[in-house]
Amino acid sequence: MHIIILGGGIGGVSMAYDMRALCTSKDGHKITVISDRSTFHFVPSNPWVGVNWRKREQIEVPLEKYLKKKNIDFIPVAAKKVHPDKNMVELIDGQSVEYDFLIIATGPRLAFEQIEGLGPHGGYTQSVCHVDHAEVAGAAWTEFKKNPGPIIVGAVQGASCFGPAYEHAFIMHRDLAKNEIRHKVPMTYVTSEPYIGHLGLGGVGDSKGMLESEMRQRDIKWICNAKVDKIEKGLMHVTEHDDLGNVKQSHQLPFSYSMMLPSFAGVDALMGITGLVNEKGFVIIDDYQRNPTYKNVFAIGVCVAIAPKEKTAVPVGIPKTGYMIESMVTATAHNIADICQNLEPTHKATWAAICLADMGNTGVAFVAVPQIPPRNVAWMKGGRWVHWGKVLFEWYFLRKVRKGTISPIYERYILRLLGIRKRQLEK
Numbered sequence: 001m002h003i004i005i006l007g008g009g010i011g012g013v014s015m016a017y018d019m020r021a022l023c024t025s026k027d028g029h030k031i032t033v034i035s036d037r038s039t040f041h042f043v044p045s046n047p048w049v050g051v052n053w054r055k056r057e058q059i060e061v062p063l064e065k066y067l068k069k070k071n072i073d074f075i076p077v078a079a080k081k082v083h084p085d086k087n088m089v090e091l092i093d094g095q096s097v098e099y100d101f102l103i104i105a106t107g108p109r110l111a112f113e114q115i116e117g118l119g120p121h122g123g124y125t126q127s128v129c130h131v132d133h134a135e136v137a138g139a140a141w142t143e144f145k146k147n148p149g150p151i152i153v154g155a156v157q158g159a160s161c162f163g164p165a166y167e168h169a170f171i172m173h174r175d176l177a178k179n180e181i182r183h184k185v186p187m188t189y190v191t192s193e194p195y196i197g198h199l200g201l202g203g204v205g206d207s208k209g210m211l212e213s214e215m216r217q218r219d220i221k222w223i224c225n226a227k228v229d230k231i232e233k234g235l236m237h238v239t240e241h242d243d244l245g246n247v248k249q250s251h252q253l254p255f256s257y258s259m260m261l262p263s264f265a266g267v268d269a270l271m272g273i274t275g276l277v278n279e280k281g282f283v284i285i286d287d288y289q290r291n292p293t294y295k296n297v298f299a300i301g302v303c304v305a306i307a308p309k310e311k312t313a314v315p316v317g318i319p320k321t322g323y324m325i326e327s328m329v330t331a332t333a334h335n336i337a338d339i340c341q342n343l344e345p346t347h348k349a350t351w352a353a354i355c356l357a358d359m360g361n362t363g364v365a366f367v368a369v370p371q372i373p374p375r376n377v378a379w380m381k382g383g384r385w386v387h388w389g390k391v392l393f394e395w396y397f398l399r400k401v402r403k404g405t406i407s408p409i410y411e412r413y414i415l416r417l418l419g420i421r422k423r424q425l426e427k
Contacts, residue, residue, distance in 0.1 A: 001029050001340055004089060004097060006079055006269075007105035008035030008063055010043060011301035011325045014406045015103055016072050018333040023340060025071045032097065033067060034089060036078035040401055041131040044322070045394050047168040047358065049134035050126065050259065051175045052142065056135050059394070061401050070404045079106075079269040084276055084294040089269075101336055104283050104299040108264035115156055117231030118262060124231050125152075125258040128164050137259060141172075148181050149256030152236055154190035156228045158263030160317020161302075162191065162199045163357050165261050166211065172259075173218045174360025188253060189215065189222040190238055190260070192314040196222055200319045201353055202310060202373045204366040205380040214359065214382075223251065225313045228260065245313040264317065266303065278305045288345040289332040298336065300328040309372040323354040323410040324371065330407055352377075354414055356390040363387040365418060379418075389417050 003023065005015050016033050023029035040061045048054040064074045080092045082102070089097050110129050112119030120126055126137035153169045155162050169189055176182040193199070196215065197207030215222060225241040225248070236258065238251040266281015275293030277283055283299035284291055291297040302325075306318045327350040335345035353371040357364045363386025369377035396413055400406045 001100040002098065003029060003031045003101045003103065003336065004099040005031065005033045005103045005105055006082070006089065007107060007301070007303075008033055008037065008040055008074075008076075009105065009107050009301070010322060011107070011329060012103075012105035013040050013063070013401060014326060014329045014409075015105055015300060015332065016067060017070060017404055018329050018407050019103070019336065020070050020072055022333050022337040029340070030073065031071075032073040032075060032099075033063070034075045034077065034079060034091070034097065035063065036076075038076040039063060042394055042398055043130075044356075044390070046128040046131060046134040047164055047171050049131060050128045050137040050141060050168060051171055052138045053171070053175070056131055059131065059398070061398060066402055066404055079267075081269050082273065082276070084273065084291075084297055087296065100296060101339075102297045103332060103336075104270070104297065104303055105301050106267045106270070107302045109267045109281070111158070111263045111265040114158070114263055115228050115230065117233075118156065118228070118260060124233050125260045127262065128168055128259060129161075129261060140257065141175075144257040145176075145179060145181065147256070148176070148184040150254055151185055151187045152190055152253055152255040152258040153187065153260070154226070155192060155261040156263060157192040157226075157314045158317060159192060159261045160200055160264055161261060161319045162193060162316075163319065163321075163355055165189070165191065165259070167358050168259050169220055170214065170218065170359035173220065187218075187220045189220055190226045190228065190236070190253070191222070191224055192226060192312075192316050193224055194243060194312050194314075194316075195224050198224075198312075198316070199366075200316050201368055201371055204353070204368045205378040207364075207366060207380050210364065210380060210382060214364075227314050231258075231260075241313045243313055264302065270303070280305075282306075287348050288335050289328055289349065290335065290345060298332045300332055301325045304328070318371070319353065321353045321355050321371075323352060323414065324349065326407055326410045327352070354410065354418070356386055356393065356414065356417075358387050358390045361387055363390060365389070367418065367420060377420075379420075389414075393417075 042059040045059040077091045081090045127133035197211040229237040236253045271281045282305035331347040331349045334347040353368040364382040366380040
């Protein structure tokens with residue numbers, strides 16, 4: 001069997017190692033990772049790269065030599081088009097690679113083009129969604145500190161990953177305070193969330209009260225239910241709505257520096273494939289991570305289609321946190337291994353959200369089981385231990401990538417750190 005994993009991020013690399021552990025070369029299973037770049041980078045560290053607390057090379061790992069040690073083939077070429085009817089992936093260099101099973105782990109396309117002036121390439125805002133963008137943000141941050149002014153930070157309408165926006169706001173505050181220039185920098189948090197701490201999850205415990213308090217302590221103002229209309233150089237046009245979706249107020253916000261998370265969409269190689277993806281390009285899956293139309297295609301991570309469970313005045317998406325992605329990986333690996341033995345898939349992912357959010361010198365951790373309310377567990381706590389916990393987790397994860405043993409890293413590290421037993425998440 002030839003198993004192709006499309007994507008070399010947290011989900012893709014974890015998937016490759018788990019799949020190899022269950023489907024060995026000795027049994028005739030070939031595994032190939034296809035990625036649009038030759039390196040893995042640890043996405044949760046991007047907010048640190050954005051203020052130059054990390055260098056790019058500190059959070060990157062060259063993939064080929066570590067995958068090779070596990071007898072996993074690697075093709076560092078972007079996919080041009082997936083052809084599920086032909087069991088084939090077409091690459092941008094003209095290659096075509098056939099598969100018996102395809103696992104899509106591409107992550108999202110960052111849809112900066114949806115808002116005029118958004119994004120680091122041709123726009124006026126920064127991003128920490130990818131290390132390429134975080135590195136550009138870091139260079140802009142260095143220049144900004146030479147001539148500080150107003151900052152706007154947050155997430156636009158349709159965004160589905162709010163944690164990095166909060167992290168980056170708090171980390172920028174910390175860096176400015178350390179350099180004794182925070183008093184020169186008014187900060188405004190602009191978000192499509194209906195309230196601070198919503199996080200795309202309907203809130204977690206007292207996330208609203210806790211995060212509002214943290215923002216007040218740092219003199220960060222906020223605008224919620226916000227739709228970013230357009231961005232000009234040094235000026236953001238924002239429409240604020242009430243909870244019913246009616247226009248409440250229009251804002252013209254000046255800025256000297258801005259980091260705004262974009263909306264996500266499916267990658268180009270998947271767009272428009274009837275039965276495989278929805279209208280936004282996210283992969284449709286069943287309870288076993290398998291596409292209902294193409295039974296030999298599975299998907300994990302941010303590229304998976306999850307419909308919002310509540311209507312909000314301004315559109316927000318649902319985040320997929322690391323623990324959720326890891327549980328998707330584990331379920332997919334076992335289901336494919338079972339199918340290879342002529343068994344039906346039975347393994348399901350644990351739909352729980354677990355996150356460590358850094359705040360510069362402190363942090364907030366939350367657990368939501370299931371991710372959307374009503375919940376069995378809704379837990380949120382903060383403290384300096386979260387900051388150091390995330391620093392150690394970064395080191396631990398990158399070490400595991402180099403060793404070729406990742407899963408179940410969230411279970412082994414974060415659940416133990418938080419004092420939570422796995423069976424509590426599975427009830």
